[in-house]
Amino acid sequence: MKWRCPLWGHLHINFSVESQMRKKNKFRAVTSHHLAGYMFILPWLFGFFAFTLVPMAASLYFSFTDYDIFAAPVWSGLANFAKMMQDEVFWKSLSVTFIYVFFSVPLRLIFALAIAMLFNRRAKMLRFYQTVYYLPSILGGSIAVAVMWRRLFMSDGALNAVLGILGTPTDISWIGNENTALWTLIILAVWQFGSSMLIFLAGLKQIPESYYEAAEIDGASKITQFFRITLPHLTPVIFFNLVMQIINGFIVFTQAFVVSGGTGDPMNSTLVYSLYVYQRAFKYNEMGYGSALAWVLVLIIGIFTAIVFKSSSSWVYYESKEGQK
Amino acid sequence: MIQSKVNRIRNAVLFHSSVVILGFFMLYPLLWMISNSFKPNDDIFGTASLIPSTIVLDNYVRGWNFVGNLNFGMFFLNSFFYAGVSTIGAVLSSALVAFGFARIRFFAKNFWFVCMLVTMMIPFQVVMIPQYLVFRSLGWVNSYAPLIIPMFMGQPFFIFLMLQFIRGIPLELDESARIDGCGYFRIFAQIIFPLITPALITSAIFNFYWRWDDFLGPLLYLNKPQMYTVSIALRMFSDPSSSTDWGAIFSMATLSLLPILIVFIVFQKYIVQGISTTGIKG
Numbered sequence: 258m259k260w261r262c263p264l265w266g267h268l269h270i271n272f273s274v275e276s277q278m279r280k281k282n283k284f285r286a287v288t289s290h291h292l293a294g295y296m297f298i299l300p301w302l303f304g305f306f307a308f309t310l311v312p313m314a315a316s317l318y319f320s321f322t323d324y325d326i327f328a329a330p331v332w333s334g335l336a337n338f339a340k341m342m343q344d345e346v347f348w349k350s351l352s353v354t355f356i357y358v359f360f361s362v363p364l365r366l367i368f369a370l371a372i373a374m375l376f377n378r379r380a381k382m383l384r385f386y387q388t389v390y391y392l393p394s395i396l397g398g399s400i401a402v403a404v405m406w407r408r409l410f411m412s413d414g415a416l417n418a419v420l421g422i423l424g425t426p427t428d429i430s431w432i433g434n435e436n437t438a439l440w441t442l443i444i445l446a447v448w449q450f451g452s453s454m455l456i457f458l459a460g461l462k463q464i465p466e467s468y469y470e471a472a473e474i475d476g477a478s479k480i481t482q483f484f485r486i487t488l489p490h491l492t493p494v495i496f497f498n499l500v501m502q503i504i505n506g507f508i509v510f511t512q513a514f515v516v517s518g519g520t521g522d523p524m525n526s527t528l529v530y531s532l533y534v535y536q537r538a539f540k541y542n543e544m545g546y547g548s549a550l551a552w553v554l555v556l557i558i559g560i561f562t563a564i565v566f567k568s569s570s571s572w573v574y575y576e577s578k579e580g581q582k
Numbered sequence: 583m584i585q586s587k588v589n590r591i592r593n594a595v596l597f598h599s600s601v602v603i604l605g606f607f608m609l610y611p612l613l614w615m616i617s618n619s620f621k622p623n624d625d626i627f628g629t630a631s632l633i634p635s636t637i638v639l640d641n642y643v644r645g646w647n648f649v650g651n652l653n654f655g656m657f658f659l660n661s662f663f664y665a666g667v668s669t670i671g672a673v674l675s676s677a678l679v680a681f682g683f684a685r686i687r688f689f690a691k692n693f694w695f696v697c698m699l700v701t702m703m704i705p706f707q708v709v710m711i712p713q714y715l716v717f718r719s720l721g722w723v724n725s726y727a728p729l730i731i732p733m734f735m736g737q738p739f740f741i742f743l744m745l746q747f748i749r750g751i752p753l754e755l756d757e758s759a760r761i762d763g764c765g766y767f768r769i770f771a772q773i774i775f776p777l778i779t780p781a782l783i784t785s786a787i788f789n790f791y792w793r794w795d796d797f798l799g800p801l802l803y804l805n806k807p808q809m810y811t812v813s814i815a816l817r818m819f820s821d822p823s824s825s826t827d828w829g830a831i832f833s834m835a836t837l838s839l840l841p842i843l844i845v846f847i848v849f850q851k852y853i854v855q856g857i858s859t860t861g862i863k864g
Contacts, residue, residue, distance in 0.1 A: 291689050293766045297682025298694060300675040304735025309701050312712035319711065326715070380597060388850065389605045395846050395853070396612065398795040400813040401835035404820045405615040408828065415614050418630035448608070452857050459858035508705045511797040515817055534707050539802065544711050551708040558705060 320549035326542045337549035347550070349525045350533040353439060357529060358506035361446035366498060369453035370491070376454075377461040387458075391451035403445075403515035407432055410441045432516060435526040442527060445512055453498050460494040461487070489574040496573045500565055507558050510535065530554055619833040626828050638829075642837070645830035648819065652807055654834055657815040662841075664726055664800075664811055665793035671734035672789045673782055679736040680744035680778075681770045685756060702738045706798070714802055724806055729799045733789075740785035743856070747781040748774055784856035787849050794842060812838045 295302070320337055322330035341347050372390060376383060396402055409415050410431035420427055431437045464486065472482045510531040513521065521528025521536070528536075534554070538547030610632075618626050619641055621634040646654045682688075683695055717728040751774065759769050775782075800811045810818070816838060820831045846853065 290686050290766075294682050294686035294688025294691065297686060297766070297770070298679045298736075300734060301679040301698065301736035301738075301741065302694065304732060305697060305701065308713060308732050308735060309704065309709055312709035312716070313704070315712035315715075316708055326718075375597075375601065378597075380594065382598070386601050386605060387854075390608055391854075392612070392846075393608060395791070396839055396842060398791070399839060399842065400795070400797060400816045401615070401838045402611075404816055404831060404835050405611060407820070408832075409611055409614070413627040415611075415630050422630060448611075455854060455857045504703055504705070508707060511795075514797070514801075515820075518821060531705075531707050534710075535798075538711050539714075544715065548708075548711050551705070551711065554705055555708050558703070562703060 316548040316551060319545050320552050322545045324543075324545035324548075326544055330545060333545070337546050340546065341549065341553070346525060346528070346533065350521070350528045350530050353526065353528055354507060354509075354530040356439060357443060357446075357509065358503060361443045362499065362502045362506050364443070364447045365450045365502065366453060366495065368447060369450040369498075370457050370495075372450070373454045373457035373461055374487070376458055387455070391455060394449040394451035397445065397449035398511070400511070400515055403512050406441065406445050406512070407516045407518075410437075433523055435524040438517070438523055438526045442509075442512055442516060442529075445516075446506070446509075453502075456494055456498060457491060460491050464490045492573045493575060496565070496569050500562060503561050503565065504558055507554065507561070615832055616836050618829065619836040621829060623827065623829045626832070641829035641833035644827060645819075645834040645837075648815065654812070654815065654837070656808060657810050657812045660809060661794060661811040661813070664729060664796075665790050667726075668730050668733035668793050669786050669789045671730065672737045672740060673786050675734050675736040676740035676785060677744055677775060677778065677782060678770070680741045680748060681766075681774055683741070684745045684748035685753075685769070685774070686766065698738050698741065702742075710798075710802070717803065723803055724809060725803070726809075728803045729796075733793075737785075737789065740781075740789070743785060744778055744781045747778045751777055780852060780855075783849065784852045787845055787853060788856065790845060791842060 319330055321332060321334060323333040323336065324330035376387060376390075412428045412430035412433070414431075416431060417427055417429070429437070432441055468486050469482060472486060477485065508531050509529050513527050513529040513532050514535075517527040517532075521532050530550075531554070534547055534550045537543045537550060613632050614630075617632045617634055620637045620639070622636060622638050622640075625635055648654060648657075683691065683698075713728070714723075717723060722728050755773055756769050759773055764772070795813060796811070797813045797817070800814045804810060804814060807815075807818075812834075816831070816835060819834065
């Protein structure tokens with residue numbers, strides 16, 4: 258993102274005059290710029306209070322109440338959380354979400370890194386290839402793709418047709434089987450590795466060529482070069498990707514909703530956590546229990562983000578004090 | 583000499599062929615969907631073929647005329663309205679806020695800035711229920727207000743992106759404008775705003791994508807079929823219990839990707855740069 262500043266030439270002339278003016282107007286400026294600052298951030302400030310802070314406080318309160326949408330909330334202490342401990346579906350959705358995050362996030366990063374390294378070279382058609390590999394991440398969030406995905410893995414869908422051609426015919430419905438349904442969602446997530454790939458590619462381009470040349474002279478193998486040069490340089494990028502994808506993984510909703518037809522079936526095997534919150538709150542009108550579930554999700558995400566942040570000092574490598582990211 | 587040239591050619595062939603084969607598998611699901619939208623219904627199932635035996639446009643006619651008096655023209659208009667208005671709101675409000683954080687020193691600025699960064703990590707699920715209750719009591723369910731109005735409050739990701747951009751613009755520019763009698767707002771509107779055009783475009787593209795694909799918001803607030811966005815209409819259309827007309831579903835699914843594809847092709851440069859420099863998710 259380069260831009261050119263057309264006024265660059267005029268600047269220094271005005272600068273000394275400006276500092277004199279600033280001294281004169283200091284008092285007026287001191288009082289007015291606070292107000293001006295707040296006027297500019299007012300939209301965000303209003304949104305922060307109205308759509309984030311107050312709703313969060315309300316939801317924290319609701320989580321300690323028994324609240325169907327029709328009558329006023331009634332304080333129930335820790336009853337919602339006690340109910341959660343007994344709620345088998347809650348535990349099921351928790352385990353579904355953990356499996357989803359623990360497989361989709363690392364797999365996606367590994368694919369992104371592998372393909373980025375493949376593309377980190379001079380070759381014809383490279384831009385076109387990048388576009389092709391990146392396309393699924395642009396289109397993957399849409400309902401159209403989720404609807405298509407469902408069809409792809411049905412018993413008479415394209416996957417089984419391809420397997421038939423390869424000589425292993427089967428009529429299993431991958432989305433109808435409780436052992437495989439969640440995997441169709443994980444594959445859908447991994448398939449969209451393109452945006453991480455672009456970030457890795459930008460990171461790879463910043464590693465100085467001379468490092469590899471020096472390693473070559475010292476007789477380091479390609480594998481040693483990868484673990485000693487490439488990977489350490491990419492750790493800031495990996496760190497950033499890891500945090501964002503863990504958060505996004507824990508709140509996945511749309512794909513699971515569409516692929517399972519809104520139910521989380523078969524046998525709740527695709528009932529990701531957000532889908533369960535949605536069902537409790539908006540299908541059964543249990544606003545209190547739904548809020549309690551949502552707060553547990555905040556806690557889980559907070560804990561995982563904190564773990565990644567805490568651990569980062571031991572594995573994220575910054576070349577200079579400034580940091581690369 | 584000859585040996586090394588042979589090696590180079592062999593490497594190039596290996597690279598291109600493996601990338602093309604893998605790329606084909608990457609695109610296969612999308613191609614399959616597009617090809618199915620032109621196949622007669624009997625041809626869709628049980629085959630992996632991408633080439634229709636006969637090309638029919640009938641799927642598009644049936645898909646477009648959804649049910650009864652509703653058609654996809656209305657859903658597309660709804661989606662364009664929602665994505666368009668919220669994108670204008672998100673970009674303008676984010677630019678204002680970004681300028682405030684980047685260029686004005688004010689009381690407790692760092693505190694508010696940290697608050698903003700933290701909100702990026704708060705899952706929507708935790709504010710979803712109280713927000714719904716408030717909008718419901720305001721009588722805003724079954725209107726676009728609950729979806730659009732929050733978009734006018736600045737979006738942290740875009741604020742952050744624009745802020746980085748504004749920091750690259752020399753401060754002297756503001757100062758010389760101030761000498762000439764410009765107030766903050768004019769500095770923002772006439773100097774900074776035009777200079778951050780690339781960041782504005784990147785933000786607009788991603789906001790358009792996210793709103794076009796948005797599902798949970800419309801699912802919560804739009805319950806009248808004539809208000810459905812394309813996302814909700816597609817999902818109702820493909821509901822396992824209500825429809826088996828897959829040719830028609832695939833045709834409208836394909837059509838719904840067209841606006842995203844067009845934006846992608848036209849603005850590809852901004853998208854790739856936006857992702858590689860900020861890590862924004864596509």
